[in-house]
Amino acid sequence: MTELTVNGHKYEVDAPPDTPLLWVLRDTLGLTGTKYGCGVAVCGACTVHVNGNPMRSCVLPVSAVVGSRITTIETAENSVVQALQQAWVQQEVSQCGYCQPGQILSAAALLASNPRPTDADIDAALSGNLCRCATYARIRAAVHDAAKTLGA
Amino acid sequence: MHAIDNPGRRTFLKAGAALGAGLTLGFYLSPGRAARQTAASTAASFAPNAFLRIAPDNTVTVLVKHLEMGQGVYTGLPMLVAEELEVPWEQIRVESAPADAKLYGNLAWGGTAQGTGGSTSLNNSWDQLRQAGAAAREMLIAAAAALWTVEPSALKAESGSVVHLQSQRRATYGELVAKAAELTPPQSVKLKAPAEWKIIGKSLPRKDGQTKATGQAQFAGDLKLPGLLTALVVRPPLFGVKVKSIKADTARAVPGVKAVVQIPQGVAVVARDFWAAKKGRDALIVEWDETDAAKVSSDALREQYLALAKTAGKVAADHGDAAQALSKAAKTLEATFTFPYLAHAPMEPLVCVVQLKDDACEIWAGSQLQTLDQAIAAKIAGLQPEQVTIHTTLAGGSFGRHANPTSDYIAEAVATAKATRELNAPIRLMWTREDDIKGGYYRPLFVHRIAASLDAQGKPAAWLQRIVGQSILAGTPFGGMIKDGIDFTSVEGASNLSYAVPNLRVELHSTQNGIPVLWWRSVGHTHTAFAVEVFIDELAAAAGQDPYEYRRALLADHPRHRVVLELAAEKAGWGSPLPKGRGLGIAVHESFDSFVAEVAEVTVQPDGNFKVDRVVCAVDCGVAVNPNVIEAQMQGGIGFGLTAALHGKITLKDGRVEQSNYADYPLLRIGEMPKIEVHIVPSEAHPTGVGEPGVPPIAPAVANALYAATGKRVRDLPIDPAALKA
């Protein structure tokens, strides 16, 4: 049994220690907001926070995150994520929507360390988050909006 | 109010005639099986037709017959209903319609099959859904009239209620559903005039915006069913290869693996969850019989196609006498264009969930050809199509990949469910990204060769274009659409060349090589627009004329092309001088009855590396139902086209696909996304699609901008910066 803390809740999970956190979240805990896109840390769809840092959960063995604080798109306690979600809706960012949980989690990590990012800062922080629908222009706009809301 | 008369109306009547069924209002507005079922399951709600249901609590549920894959049909289509029904946007809920060709067939395809493609969703639903909303509105008015014993003409529908104009007495739709449900739908309805529209033309919020931003949106892979098992399939390493032998002991020994079964497409490993299935699949040893393997290499194919392009093909268009005009011309220009295989690579790899029972089969998938998927699933399961229920979920992108005439991933899922019936468990069949990139169904590799001559004024006198590549339609249930050896999806955008050329001939060589191919966002236009729009730029240069003015003059008979061309050029500041190393390029193209012009601005470094800084796009798609969605689709289409222009390339070596994931099949990244401006031409014409038409002009606009900046022509995609070195 492995003990995990996800979005402030404690879970006991029974999964082989090499199982990537992504599949524990999705298949064991039923937290399906975190997405699979590549499985090799090159698309960002599976991004979650581990102790506040953005991590690709598809290559992160569950054994490595025991005792860590994990935050996913389903969080109800992270005001930065919530501000971003609101901005995402306002800016009508999503097309298919599949990449967006990962984009929002990466953006949340950016805003936590850089409350007023420039376009270049956003491009750098989100360069590992692919969007096949190419919603990038609106992602930039929404990150700026959320930064304003949080700074207000 | 006025009766509608527009091109779409004619299309619709044509579709009706094609069916031979006299497709009248009463036909498709009569409550269908599905609507009756849904009505029955929510007692007391009112389902006047197959497209909507009104509950006593005032919620209006619109059933959408098309797949939502990001293009916005869950927003644009319900808007049409809401407009005529006179109901506030917040009151509308969206549900995917069940598979039923009779009720939900795509009218742009003659209504014979349900499906989403060719940017037809809004186009074919425009009259249908407005009439569905109007019919319901009339019935609610009639219900109030009956209850209050007044004339219907004394009443008005307004914001989800029926109002008696004189007394201001009002009843919400919810209060009227019981009475309305007793009434017969009207035989004909009047639709609102554009001046009366309150919803159409507004950038109303997407219905799926909230759930997609919060991770609540349900894709097929997110479905939770008791006892759900996950299946991964080992597929052949080369196309056309069959299983010779299987050693499954080690795979079966992996904890969590429940079964290893052979299916027609390969070998499926069924397990407790994804990770166990993945480990099981990694441990599986399959030997393949390579006798029928397609051992082609894309480099060799390209050479072969280049040689074929020098020979005559089947005739796709022939006006005047291009050959003679060319042979007499003092000066001719010639150019060859090449395009690689491309994968769709939607962010969500394919997923299909199947629950198979003895007398029923339920399927959850981002189904893009619902009735075909249903028929194929039924055949594999040994059931009748009516016994197969398709739940169309959201798709995490598709770009054509889900519209597979073989229903490949759905067929695999049903075959796996059938082979593991004794487990009595629902099966979630998943593709990994590697499966997706290596799995075929690519945009075909194409070669174009164009020769042209100019007249004394520098205008094109003759144009001979030869196109070489695989047919997408051949060998599929859509093969009947190939006419006289011409698959229109190979030549669309070239055979109907818009520029005035007195002697035009377009020829096609359809090749065969065993690599599975498929439509890919904007289909033939992905390559024809590039060849045509780069070559016309070359002709302008040869004539010593401005590429924008040159196009404009040749489009005198194409006002809609001209309007978008002029708008894009004006907004982009065409003609103002740019510093060295920067350039503007323009392209205009019609696809799927929409017209788009794009101007790209690039900055090129001396080493050939370049950046697309800005794109100005002008689009005419008829009535702009939701301008915000149109803008999003133009932005997305440009980004999608830029991936192909800058990066996209699938190669094969001795039959093996050389790429496997996003690391070697890169997509556009946020830092590469240009600033994009979208300008929508105001129009009252029948609305047409926007999912695809933004794609075709971008690659040629960028290539032409690179020429303006460097004097070097780009004729091969993806663009090789090394070839632009100063």
Ligand code: FES
């Ligand atoms: S799924 Fe983890 S980075 Fe792509």
Ligand code: FES
């Ligand atoms: S919204 Fe579709 S992949 Fe980003």
